Amino acid sequence: MWLVLDEAHITNVAVHPEYRGKSIGEALMLEMIQQAIIRGAVRMTLEVRPSNMAARELYKKLGFKEKGLRKKYYTDTNEDAIIMWVEFPCLEQ
Numbered sequence: 133m134w135l136v137l138d139e140a141h142i143t144n145v146a147v148h149p150e151y152r153g154k155s156i157g158e159a160l161m162l163e164m165i166q167q168a169i170i171r172g173a174v175r176m177t178l179e180v181r182p183s184n185m186a187a188r189e190l191y192k193k194l195g196f197k198e199k200g201l202r203k204k205y206y207t208d209t210n211e212d213a214i215i216m217w218v219e220f221p222c223l224e225q
């Protein structure tokens with residue numbers, strides 16, 4: 133995660149394939165959100181591949197909204213990136 137002034141940018145999050153589906157990715161994201169807020173962030177952003185439904189669902193669950201596209205962002209496949217944002221506080225009970 134990068135923190136630039138009051139904006140946090142998730143650069144990478146991954147769980148070993150054998151341990152996916154056990155809420156570890158969600159726990160990692162919640163910890164990053166907490167650390168970002170402690171350090172003064174008021175919003176968080178990230179890019180995700182349209183084909184990455186698992187990640188998109190995870191981010192949606194945490195309150196992220198899809199706000200834009202970066203055309204041909206992923207140079208390996210030429211896939212666009214979806215840009216997602218969340219404003220804090222984001223965790224509705």
Ligand SMILES: CC(C)(COP(=O)(O)OP(=O)(O)OC[C@H]1O[C@@H](n2cnc3c(N)ncnc32)[C@H](O)[C@@H]1OP(=O)(O)O)[C@@H](O)C(=O)NCCC(=O)NCCS
Pocket residue numbers: 144145146147148151152153154155156157158159179180181184185186187189190191193
């Ligand atoms: C995305 C990733 C980090 C999720 O980690 P994880 O530990 O498997 O996810 P969790 O078990 O914490 O799941 C949390 C939520 O994510 C969503 N989710 C996770 N896996 C999913 C799947 N296969 N299909 C749909 N939704 C999924 C669900 O909303 C889930 O909530 P639920 O358990 O209440 O249904 C993991 O799949 C991964 O490492 N993928 C490869 C790397 C990657 O794509 N990183 C993101 C780059 S932007």
